[in-house]
Amino acid sequence: MTPPATAGPSPAPEPPPGPEPESRPPWRDPLRPVAERVEDLLGRLTPDERLAMLHQFAPPVDRLGLAAFRTGQEALHGVAWMGPATVFPQAVGLGATWDDELVRRIGEAVGREVRAMRAKDPRVGLNVWAPVVNQLRHPLWGRNEEGYAEDPVLTAALATAYTRGLRGSHPDYWRTAPVLKHWLAHNHETGRDTASTSVPARVLHEYELPAFRGPVRAGAVAGVMPAYNLVNGRPNHLSPLLESELRQWTGRPLVVCSDAGAPSNIAGSEQYHDSHEEGLAAALRAGVDSFTDHGEDSSVTLERLRGALKRGLIGQPDVDRAVRRLLTMRFRLGEFDPGLDPYRPENDPAEAAFDTPDHRALALRAAEAAVVLLKNAPVAPADAPAGRPLLPLPPGLRLAVVGPLADETKLDWYSGALLRAVSPLAGLRDHPATGSVVFAEGTDRVRLSCPEGWLTVPDAEVAERADTGALDPALLAGRTDLPPLTLSADRARAAEFALADWGGGVFTLRAENGHYLSVAEDGFVRASARQPGGWVVQETFEPVPQPDGGELIRHRGTGRLLTAAPEGLRLAGEEEPPTAFRREVVRDGARAVAAAAADADAVIVVAGNDPHINGRETEDRTTLALPPQQDRLWRAAHAANPNTVLVLTSSGPYAVPEAAAGLPALLWTAHGGQAAGTALARVLHGERAPGGRLPQTWYAADTDLPELLDYDLIGSRLTYLYHDGEPLFPFGHGLSYTSFSYDGLTLAGEGIAEGVLTAGVSVRNTGEREGEEVVQLYVRAVEPSVPRPHRALAAYRRVRLAPGATERITFTVDASEALGFWDVAHARWTVEPGDYEIQAGASSRDIRRSVTLTVPGDGRPAPRPVAAVGLDASAFDEHSGAELVDRSRTEGDAVRPARAGERPAVLHYRRCDLGEGAGAVRVEYAADGAGACRGRLELLADGRPVAEAELAADGGVYAYTTAEVPLSGPPVRGVVDLEARLHGALRLARLGFAAEGARRSG
Structure with a gap:
């Protein structure tokens, strides 16, 4: 979605009820x-x-x-x-x-x-x-x-x-x-x-x-x-x-x-x-x-x-x-x-209803329900019983609340303007169970200088603009009604900036007036923005290190370097030399965090992302790793105080294996809206038990991931459905302050009645506190004939249970949807006969109970009738190196090598019935580009080469031609597994098979 219009003509008023003057036409008759x-x-x-x-x-x-x-x-x-x-x-x-x-x-x-x-x-x-x-x-x-x-x-x-x-x-x-x-x-x-x-x-x-x-x-x-x-x-x-x-x-x-x-x-x-x-x-x-x-x-x-x-x-x-x-x-x-x-x-x-008490309470409830407790291990402070988990926090503690997101309520591109906001710091300060709070943001405080002087922020009041009922232009284009930053030879006038590292070399600078440095339409840099934001973010910068130890500063939104011109700091022109700055660290953020942590009973480190930076609409993320500055913060806090909680507030997962292994407590929450801080404080103090569950897998490292544009999750083995490795935290994971047991997983009747699978399981709160559990029902095909998920979610229910309470949960799901798969050979949905495990548990990797169901299914899929109807190239069972493309501009798919100059597209077609025998294969193909294109097709049957042909095409990607290639060797009859290997810049649409009588010698 592109940026919205901020103004424009209002629509005409809606017509009043009643008929048109001459009559009441049918369209007016309700x-x-x-x-x-x-x-x-x-x-x-x-x-x-x-x-x-x-x-x-x-x-x-x-x-x-x-x-x-x-x-x-x-x-x-x-x-x-x-x-x-x-x-x-x-x-x-x-x-x-x-x-x-x-x-x-x-x-x-x-x-x-x-x-x-x-x-x-x-x-x-x-x-x-x-x-x-x-x-x-x-x-x-x-x-x-x-x-x-x-x-x-x-x-x-x-x-x-x-x-x-x-x-x-x-x-x-x-x-x-x-x-x-x-x-x-x-x-x-x-x-x-x-x-x-x-x-x-x-x-x-x-x-x-x-x-x-x-x-x-x-x-x-x-x-x-x-x-x-x-x-x-x-x-x-x-x-x-x-x-x-x-x-x-x-x-x-x-x-x-x-x-x-x-x-x-x-x-x-x-x-x-x-x-x-x-x-x-x-x-x-x-x-x-x-x-x-x-x-x-x-x-x-x-x-x-x-x-x-x-x-x-x-x-x-x-x-x-x-x-x-x-x-x-x-x-x-x-x-x-x-x-x-x-x-x-x-x-x-x-x-x-608008901003009502009910809506505010709903925003708080949603923020609480979204908090996921990832880890909660015992710690052993002198005044606590052995083996007690760190969370919930006992009342009256001295807390150090630290990190770049501790005193922030971040919005994303699709947020409304905040009517009210509570940061984690404010939420913890306001909570009655908190003893005292000390805050350390953890960002480095820096001064920037060049040979001509020190960067300064001119004295000017930054008046907040009244809301216009639409997007604030200050967030989109920056302010032009303030003086830009300038240089001063007087070191005493040097401005201090909070430098936040968001990873990948991207940083923001916040002035002492609380506003971020932002580039306006006129190219000048001012301390004017309340937050980074807008369709093109104007508040992010990147360092360009220089051989002498200085650094140029590139404005990320425009890609241009900054220069300290006499009239103020601005974007450099094409022929204008940029200014090299030196960074002086006035206060080290990690040291400030360590100092705050050392004097506290417990530390809450709030880290994560800004939803406008390094991952959002217009920009993919480049890594699962925490920004280096934030990684240093939790390590500094933990070194100073073992009672350290890491709260990751972010739009997606992070790979933090060392934090997960070393810290006693770890939580995740997405940016929680207006009530995020209150919700987090209530969960940390145990007023509300954590009940959120991960809606996506948290991988241990970037190396667990396929290429960014690989959408074939079956072939790339992605998500909890297919991932074969050990995740950092699995899909559906989330802990509570209590414990739950599962018992009595049963299936109603024969398991499936009138197309509906009905399963029931009893869940009991076996702890001493009230808590919420998300009961998850999964299905697994025991011996599938094609690659199937390790298990697939079929249903779920979030329940709240008092200590000792038990609830019987009944799930009803469409059996065909839960058990079936797409039969590519016959282009239909099918349920394969055989055994299926129905599993109940607390996550995709925490299965507590299972029961086996045997279903007759739709019968084992028949072999592909390729002798009679041929074979669409796109209907492969498995592939490597292949990419699907459009067969025509309006319908159909074809296949081409994803990297034509490097490796072929290898296509596997299982259980192909060639009947009494095939003597030739008819190859329907086209060029994969303008002009003449050449390539080669190899065909194997049960691993044996049976055909090879050099192919040439011209006329464009939709100009298909058919070549008949004789099969070699012994006759190819009955049901076989076929493998086609396509080399070169060609598109393969179809394979057809001629009867054995069409075999030619040579």
């Missing part, structure tokens, strides 16, 4: 079916009026009394970009709650705040772009903070809950119209609009589609937004799956809203079509209904669509189909029935 009303209204619109509705900012139709309408209101974890609102934990933090009902209530609160804010500001839209259901399979992806989990079951359940809250429960009218993001196989930011992700059929059907299918089938979703990237070589905005899959899951019309700027990418950065007219026409035909492009200026998009109409690339039915879906959504939102809409605040005061 007693008629919505589909009938839509058709009547559509028929009254001119072709130009219909076309105009396809842009994000649809204009009013004054002659009919239709208001302007805008698709798109960000509401990922609260209302975003429209000013102050209740800020809930990041989406990944909501994922850590494993609590459907809590997430539903948050969705309801957010939906009500959308309605309440819209009543005061018509720029607030009711078509909300949330939630994100892309799964967090690679922990370095920049947008993981926006998703819920690495697992499709957990993701789908939480997305269903959130959309139900956003949508409301009325059968006819919707509180808001939620749109799922981002279709499909997205979360990386490296080359996000040009990179193609290769998604094999099994990964698509077993992993990608279920996360979207769950909430869509639940009936609370208005539509989806395609992602920027390409999948199998085809832009997501042209995905045939929008029609063949998505719109087959529900009887309701689903709106497809493009991502911002993506329509222009089709013929722009992606070069997929030759002209924008062709690109937009292809998107409309593929199922895109609303074009988000060029901000509020619809003229460019409409001109391209008009051009497509004139060229015959689209017709009026294509336009009408999209408008019909958009109008249906507007009817469901009550736009045309203002007096009947139950979600209008004027009709129901409850829908005006």
Whole structure:
């Protein structure tokens, strides 16, 4: 998503209830079916009026009394970009709650705040772009903070809950119209609009589609937004799956809203079509209904669509189909029935709820529920009983609260402005069980000098700007109404800066006035920003070491070096020499932390990330390691005081094996919104038992991870489903201040009745404190014929139990979905006969009870009938070195070598039935590039070479040719395993087999 507009014309007022002057047309009659009303209204619109509705900012139709309408209101974890609102934990933090009902209530609160804010500001839209259901399979992806989990079951359940809250429960009218993001196989930011992700059929059907299918089938979703990237070589905005899959899951019309700027990418950065007219026409035909492009200026998009109409690339039915879906959504939102809409605040005061006590309590509850206790080992202070875990903290302790995030409440790109905020430091200071608190941020305090003098911050009051009801421009472009930094020959006037190291050489500098150094549009550096932020962060810098020990300073947002000009510190021009600075450390942050820790009873180190730096939309992470400065802090604290707790507050996992091994206590929480500090204090003191569970695997090292764009989690052995190594902390992990036992795992009846698997397990609180457990049900195929997960989540339940209490938990799951897999040979979902373990436990690696279920299944899949129907190259069982690409611009997949000049694509096809025998193989292939391309195909049957051919192609990537290659050696009959090896710059689409009589000698 590109930056939002901060201002613009307000939509026209909505029409009053009642008939038009001359009559009450059918579209105004709320007693008629919505589909009938839509058709009547559509028929009254001119072709130009219909076309105009396809842009994000649809204009009013004054002659009919239709208001302007805008698709798109960000509401990922609260209302975003429209000013102050209740800020809930990041989406990944909501994922850590494993609590459907809590997430539903948050969705309801957010939906009500959308309605309440819209009543005061018509720029607030009711078509909300949330939630994100892309799964967090690679922990370095920049947008993981926006998703819920690495697992499709957990993701789908939480997305269903959130959309139900956003949508409301009325059968006819919707509180808001939620749109799922981002279709499909997205979360990386490296080359996000040009990179193609290769998604094999099994990964698509077993992993990608279920996360979207769950909430869509639940009936609370208005539509989806395609992602920027390409999948199998085809832009997501042209995905045939929008029609063949998505719109087959529900009887309701689903709106497809493009991502911002993506329509222009089709013929722009992606070069997929030759002209924008062709690109937009292809998107409309593929199922895109609303074009988000060029901000509020619809003229460019409409001109391209008009051009497509004139060229015959689209017709009026294509336009009408999209408008019909958009109008249906507007009817469901009550736009045309203002007096009947139950979600209008004027009709129901409850829908005006905004920053209410209930919403504040809900934000606190969510922040508490998201805290994950990763480790809690015994310590042995002189005044504590032997073997007592460090947490919860006893009352009355002297606490050292340290670290760069200890006194921060960080926001991310999709946050609203904070109405209120409590940092960990404030939360602990305010908690009645805290004895006393000393604070050390742990950042180094530095002065910067050059031969001309010392860097200074001119005396000027930094007045905070009043909220405008939209994004604060100060966060986007910096301040120009303040004097820039200057040089002084007087050392006594040198400014002290807090230098925070965020890893990878990236740092921020905060002046003594509490504001960060920021580069404004005029290129000058000022101490003006409240926090790093904005679409392009203007507050981050990188050092460029020099041979003499000095360093140049590069502004990361522009890539330009700084120079200390007479008029002030600014970006250097192209021909202008930058200034080399020397850094003088006035106070060492690690030493300050050690000093604070030495005088305390316990130390709370709060470390992690700033959600705007080194990993976010536009930027992937480069490592799982903590920034070096933060790594030094926990080590310094622990060396000074063994009672050290490390709290990682971050948008994703860290690889901290030494901290996990050496420290007595370790916690993780995503950035927890407005109540993060209060929640953390309550958990640390035991007022609230920790109950969060990890929604993604924490790996031990970067070396556990595949390449950033490897989406084939089966082949790369990624996530808890397939990872063969030992994780640092597994998916589903989380401890409590009490203990739980599991007993009596049983299956109802024969285990499966009418397609439903029913399992029950008893969970008992065996400790002395109340606590919350997340009971997790997994399924494992015992002897599968194809690679299957180590275990896969089937269901879960978060329960609170008093000491000694027992609860019987019953799970009912769709047996086919839980036990089945995608049979690539026959392009269908199937349940294989055999034994399955049904497992119950506290995490994916902490299984407490299991029971075996034998199922007849659908029968062992028959061999591939390749002699009769041939073999699609993309339908491989396994591969190495292969990449899926588009067979044509509209449908189908082909295969090419991922690194054509280095190694072949090796494709395995199991149990291929060649019948009475094959004498030749027909190879359908094309060039993988412009001009003439050459390559070679080798075919093996049961490991024996049976064919080899040099192939040449010309005419482009979609100009397929067929070559018939005779098989050599003994006849190839019956069921065999085939292996195809494709070398060179070629695309392989299909293999066909001619009868043995076609064999030729030679």
